[in-house]
Amino acid sequence: MTLLLKGVRPYGEDAVDLLVSDGVIAAIGADLSTTAETIDATGLVLLPGLVDLHTHLREPGREDTETVLTGSRAAALGGYTAVHAMANTDPVADTAGVVEQVWRLGHDAGLVDVVPVGAVTVGLAGERLAELGAMADSAARVRVFSDDGKCVSDPALMRRALEYVKALDGVVAQHAEEPRLTVGAQMHEGERSARLGLTGWPAVAEEAIIARDVLLAEHVGARLHVCHVSTAGSVELIRWAKSRGVQVTAEVTPHHLLLTDAQAEGYDATFKVNPPLRTAEDVAALRAGLADGTIDAVATDHAPHAGEDKECEWSAARPGMLGLEQALSVVVDTMVETGLLTWREVADRMSVRPAQIGRLEHQGRPIAVGEPANLVLVDPGARAVVDPAALASKSRNSPYAGRELPARVVHTLLRGELSVLDGKVQK
Ligand SMILES: NC(=O)N[C@@H](CC(=O)O)C(=O)O
Ligand SMILES: [Zn+2]
Numbered sequence: 001m002t003l004l005l006k007g008v009r010p011y012g013e014d015a016v017d018l019l020v021s022d023g024v025i026a027a028i029g030a031d032l033s034t035t036a037e038t039i040d041a042t043g044l045v046l047l048p049g050l051v052d053l054h055t056h057l058r059e060p061g062r063e064d065t066e067t068v069l070t071g072s073r074a075a076a077l078g079g080y081t082a083v084h085a086m087a088n089t090d091p092v093a094d095t096a097g098v099v100e101q102v103w104r105l106g107h108d109a110g111l112v113d114v115v116p117v118g119a120v121t122v123g124l125a126g127e128r129l130a131e132l133g134a135m136a137d138s139a140a141r142v143r144v145f146s147d148d149g150k151c152v153s154d155p156a157l158m159r160r161a162l163e164y165v166k167a168l169d170g171v172v173a174q175h176a177e178e179p180r181l182t183v184g185a186q187m188h189e190g191e192r193s194a195r196l197g198l199t200g201w202p203a204v205a206e207e208a209i210i211a212r213d214v215l216l217a218e219h220v221g222a223r224l225h226v227c228h229v230s231t232a233g234s235v236e237l238i239r240w241a242k243s244r245g246v247q248v249t250a251e252v253t254p255h256h257l258l259l260t261d262a263q264a265e266g267y268d269a270t271f272k273v274n275p276p277l278r279t280a281e282d283v284a285a286l287r288a289g290l291a292d293g294t295i296d297a298v299a300t301d302h303a304p305h306a307g308e309d310k311e312c313e314w315s316a317a318r319p320g321m322l323g324l325e326q327a328l329s330v331v332v333d334t335m336v337e338t339g340l341l342t343w344r345e346v347a348d349r350m351s352v353r354p355a356q357i358g359r360l361e362h363q364g365r366p367i368a369v370g371e372p373a374n375l376v377l378v379d380p381g382a383r384a385v386v387d388p389a390a391l392a393s394k395s396r397n398s399p400y401a402g403r404e405l406p407a408r409v410v411h412t413l414l415r416g417e418l419s420v421l422d423g424k425v426q427k
């Protein structure tokens, strides 16, 4: 299949034509022509397809809230060409059999590369290591291991996991939460939690684990990735560890870049999430950390939940919120329109770096002749109000409902095939 994209702006820079053929970028230049299909893409920003390090797809186990197919649709509509599917499914993705099943479902859906994350411990129970080597050697080629949803809190087990993944060229993605400090926690611990009468989740519960883990990663010489960094103190610790040469990378979610604990005022459990929304000072530090590269990547932590698990009393609700379909818009709102990131840096934080961290060879590549045509085209000037009913996800727990956000994903290409055409998913 051959496709000509007319007038695109790679990384938001000067307009060119781009010819895609047989899954790769075949030519880039002025006034290209073809007898094949042509798309007028005048003024659209062209980026490498986005890569998510942190997606919850809920299959197997909670197909009522998301499946690999519906999550793949949401991802493609968000401009993604690859997503890492977290292991906290039912059954847990802690064996080669389960990760291969998820990988195959993603392959059959055919909209994005679904890259399974393997659990660190059997059943996420934090007691003994899962079969990391067998998952790495499986058809799913797992390189990212995580007990996300739970912290690998036992330091001896964390050390052993780091030693194992080092031999596999893998990485442990840690959900940094000291469980003894967050018993019953409902929201960020501070003045507001005291006033609202909700048990606090203190910043130190995250920071204590990050401090421990960067020292363990340094001791072992292994790669550590920190999931959903949420506090200013965490940014400081990661900056310090990187300055020492520790092989640590980190991600921030769109919701932690935009929203604060003030959202808890209305007791609307849509805004209950783990780690919790923090203060405006934390948000500013996260934006600065993403801008200066201390935080490597934006990852969605897309966490679909059923209505009955969200439309209930705050303390009974499950934590987590949707992210895939609005992630780029939130990054444009918080980082591009504020002058903190260029489009090229958006490509770095949302595609290049996450692909490198996950060891995905064919994703996050430069826009250049011969490279795989995993691409997203964005209308930077479009603005729209988010309507949860219009989302492709099976769940409705979007924290952006009713909010106007900039930038619209117009087309997405996976290996040269349109997964999204004019804002419509193709499968
Ligand atoms: N982020 C959340 O609040 N929830 C996630 C788990 C997790 O990312 O810790 C989920 O699986 O629902
Ligand atoms: Zn988590």
Ligand SMILES: [Zn+2]
Binding pocket: 054, 056, 086, 148, 149, 301, 303
């Ligand atoms: Zn998560």
